[in-house]
Amino acid sequence: MSAPNQLQNLIDLMARLPGLGPRSARRAVLHLVKKRALVLLPLAEAMRQVAETARECLNCGNIGTTDLCEICESGKRANGELCIVEDVADLWAMERAAVFRGRYHVLGGTLSALDAIGPEELRIPKLIDRVATEQITEVILALNATVDGQTTAHYIADQLEGRVKVTSLAQGVPIGGELDYLDDGTISAALKARKSV
Amino acid sequence: MSAPNQLQNLIDLMARLPGLGPRSARRAVLHLVKKRALVLLPLAEAMRQVAETARECLNCGNIGTTDLCEICESGKRANGELCIVEDVADLWAMERAAVFRGRYHVLGGTLSALDAIGPEELRIPKLIDRVATEQITEVILALNATVDGQTTAHYIADQLEGRVKVTSLAQGVPIGGELDYLDDGTISAALKARKSV
Numbered sequence: 001m002s003a004p005n006q007l008q009n010l011i012d013l014m015a016r017l018p019g020l021g022p023r024s025a026r027r028a029v030l031h032l033v034k035k036r037a038l039v040l041l042p043l044a045e046a047m048r049q050v051a052e053t054a055r056e057c058l059n060c061g062n063i064g065t066t067d068l069c070e071i072c073e074s075g076k077r078a079n080g081e082l083c084i085v086e087d088v089a090d091l092w093a094m095e096r097a098a099v100f101r102g103r104y105h106v107l108g109g110t111l112s113a114l115d116a117i118g119p120e121e122l123r124i125p126k127l128i129d130r131v132a133t134e135q136i137t138e139v140i141l142a143l144n145a146t147v148d149g150q151t152t153a154h155y156i157a158d159q160l161e162g163r164v165k166v167t168s169l170a171q172g173v174p175i176g177g178e179l180d181y182l183d184d185g186t187i188s189a190a191l192k193a194r195k196s197v
Numbered sequence: 198m199s200a201p202n203q204l205q206n207l208i209d210l211m212a213r214l215p216g217l218g219p220r221s222a223r224r225a226v227l228h229l230v231k232k233r234a235l236v237l238l239p240l241a242e243a244m245r246q247v248a249e250t251a252r253e254c255l256n257c258g259n260i261g262t263t264d265l266c267e268i269c270e271s272g273k274r275a276n277g278e279l280c281i282v283e284d285v286a287d288l289w290a291m292e293r294a295a296v297f298r299g300r301y302h303v304l305g306g307t308l309s310a311l312d313a314i315g316p317e318e319l320r321i322p323k324l325i326d327r328v329a330t331e332q333i334t335e336v337i338l339a340l341n342a343t344v345d346g347q348t349t350a351h352y353i354a355d356q357l358e359g360r361v362k363v364t365s366l367a368q369g370v371p372i373g374g375e376l377d378y379l380d381d382g383t384i385s386a387a388l389k390a391r392k393s394v
Contacts, residue, residue: 004261006250010243016236018228019221028214030286032244033251033260039213044244046207047229051237053203054230063230064201089227 007033059130061106061123063088071103078102080137084127084156086110086144094142102140105130110148111155124156131164141168204230256327258303258320260285268300275299277334281324281353283307283341291339299337302327307345308352321353328361338365 007029015025032040056062057069064070071077081102085091091104107122119125131139139160143149157166172190173182204226212222229237253259254266261267268274278299282288288301304319316322328336336357340346354363369387370379 004251004267006243006246006262007260010240010247013236013240013243017225019217019224024216026286026289027216029247030260030284031215033247036248036251039210040244040248043207043210044241044248046203046210047237047241047244049203050207050226050230051233051241054201054233063204063227065203070201087227089223092223 057106060104061088061108061126062091062104076101079135081140082130082134082136082138083140083142085142086149086152090142090144100140107143107152110143110146110152112148119155119159122152124159127156128159131160136164138165138167141166143168145171254303257301258285258305258323259288259301273298276332278337279327279331279333279335280337280339282339283346283349287339287341297337304340304349307340307343307349309345316352316356319349321356324353325356328357333361335362335364338363340365342368 010032011022011025011029014020014028015022017025020028032043053065054063055065055067057064057072058067059072060069062069062071066073078101081100083094083100083102083104084107085094085104086107086109088106091106094100094104105123105127107124107127109117109122111117111119111122130136139156141153141156143153153168157168160166170193171186172193173179173186177186179187207229208219208222208226211217211225212219214222217225229240250262251260252262252264254261254269255264256269257266259266259268263270275298278297280291280297280299280301281304282291282301283304283306285303288303291297291301302320302324304321304324306314306319308314308316308319327333336353338350338353340350350365354365357363367390368383369390370376370383374383376384
């Protein structure tokens with residue numbers, strides 16, 4: 001509590017960001033104060049702009065600056081394939097891989113009995129609606145390989161059974177992975193899904 | 198580059214902060230967008246306030262919101278002892294320890310031949326001026342125990358020789374430290390400075 005009030009206030013707010021704690025927040029704020037023109041003012045302005053413009057896409061739940069996000073509005077994306085992700089961060093990860101040319105649907109989380117998150121809390125009704133009204137031929141479940149992610153994947157696959165082809169990402173040894181460092185579950189999944197060479 | 202432009206701009210700016218990289222900046226920005234009212238708007242406002250008000254203390258180099266910082270202006274601090282630190286972060290660390298009741302002088306870095314940082318680039322002339330004009334009885338060198346920090350400490354001690362009593366922080370085993378994990382230099386320093394029990 002040795003910083004002046006306004007600085008301490010900024011440090012406290014920064015320290016609440018994921019990945020930052022009190023120590024790194026102090027370092028970041030000192031850096032900001034020292035580089036006022038180069039970093040602090042542009043950052044404050046960028047935050048103001050994002051606060052004003054960022055919104056959820058009404059269709060898929062992605063974050064954009066318009067009612068419909070760039071991907072939903074794009075004429076260059078294939079309409080048939082719909083990739084289901086938990087979170088916008090996962091959508092960005094898929095886009096960085098740059099192999100999927102279809103459209104997305106962001107659930108906004110996973111089903112969780114403990115946290116009382118049911119299908120209505122996620123964007124699952126909207127998903128079922130999209131499958132019914134858009135020309136979707138395949139739903140690709142790209143949910144995280146966690147217990148909650150897989151539970152949610154099973155639930156969605158159940159809901160969509162008979163309406164559309166449902167697939168999910170392959171599980172196995174990651175590229176560059178060494179068996180010695182992999183957990184039992186991954187090795188087991190990779191063995192079960194082995195393919196002929 | 199899958200985020201919309203304004204978001205990507207904010208991510209790029211955040212990623213330049215110390216302690217954050219592209220991945221943690223993306224996480225932080227998604228968190229900001231999701232908690233617009235609770236986090237993003239207060240953070241943007243706190244940054245704007247700090248950008249407007251934060252300034253270096255004209256006397257000691259601490260960061261405050263007025264021409265003279267709270268510590269320099271305070272009537273409760275002892276005038277005799279002057280603690281020399283490299284950076285405002287170090288001053289804050291000293292203040293968190295809450296054992297020093299004197300005043301500070303922030304150098305703003307260390308002497309470095311490689312980076313062409315000489316005494317004039319630091320606040321060393323101002324320090325000598327303060328020693329000559331203020332009622333200072335002891336200068337405490339609280340510089341980092343790095344090569345640059347110790348070089349700077351030696352230089353300052355040379356400059357002030359004969360004018361005022363100069364001391365420096367003790368070196369030794371840190372509280373809670375285990376010998377097995379300490380480097381040779383620390384053990385050596387602790388042995389040389391051993392004291393009778």
